[in-house]
Amino acid sequence: MQQLSQSDLPAVLEIETRAFCDPWPEAAFSADILQHAWILEVDDQLCGYIIYHLVLDEAIILNFAIDPDMRRQGHGTHLLSRTLSELEQSGYTRFYLDVRRSNRAAIQLYEKHGFMCLGIRKSYYNDPEEDAILMGKILTNQGNSHDS
C-alpha cells in the first residue's frame, strides 16, 4: 500500500469508471482530496485505491474500489484493513462512510471490519437514485467497536 500520486490518476480513473455507475469526474480527484489516499499494487499493476477525509478524531471514507478484474481475491480486505489500522495507530477512533443500499458486496466487507448501520439517507445518490446506508465503526479504549 502506498500514497496515491498524480501519476497514478489515469489508472485510478480507469478503475473508477468501471467500478461505479456514478463515477467521480476527474475534477473530483483534486490535490486536496488526494492528500489522504492510498493505492494497492499487485504485480506492479494498480489494483485499487481508497480515499478518506480526516476531521478531528474522525476518518470518513470517501471512495474505495478494486479493479473489477481483480475482485474476490482479498485485495479489498487488505486495503481496508491496512488503512483502518494505520488510522488507528495515528489516533483516529471513529470511522464513517456512505454506501448504496443495494451494494451487498461492500456492505458485507464493511460489516466484516466492524462497521454497523447507523442510519439511512433517503435518496442520497443519483444515477440511479438510491438511499445511502450510513455506516460507522467507533473504537472504545480497548480498541473494540461499540454501537453508540
Ligand SMILES: CC(C)(COP(=O)(O)OP(=O)(O)OC[C@H]1O[C@@H](n2cnc3c(N)ncnc32)[C@H](O)[C@@H]1OP(=O)(O)O)[C@@H](O)C(=O)NCCC(=O)NCCS
Ligand atoms: C467492495 C469491493 C471494494 C470489494 O473488493 P474485493 O477485493 O472484491 O473484496 P474481498 O475479496 O476482500 O472480499 C471480502 C469480502 O467482501 C464480501 N464481498 C466481496 N465481494 C462480494 C460480492 N460480489 N458479493 C457478496 N459479498 C462480497 C465478502 O464477504 C468477501 O469475503 P469472501 O470472499 O470471503 O466471501 C469491490 O467489490 C468494489 O470495488 N466494488 C465497487 C466499488 C464499491 O462498491 N466501493 C465501495 C463504495 S462504498
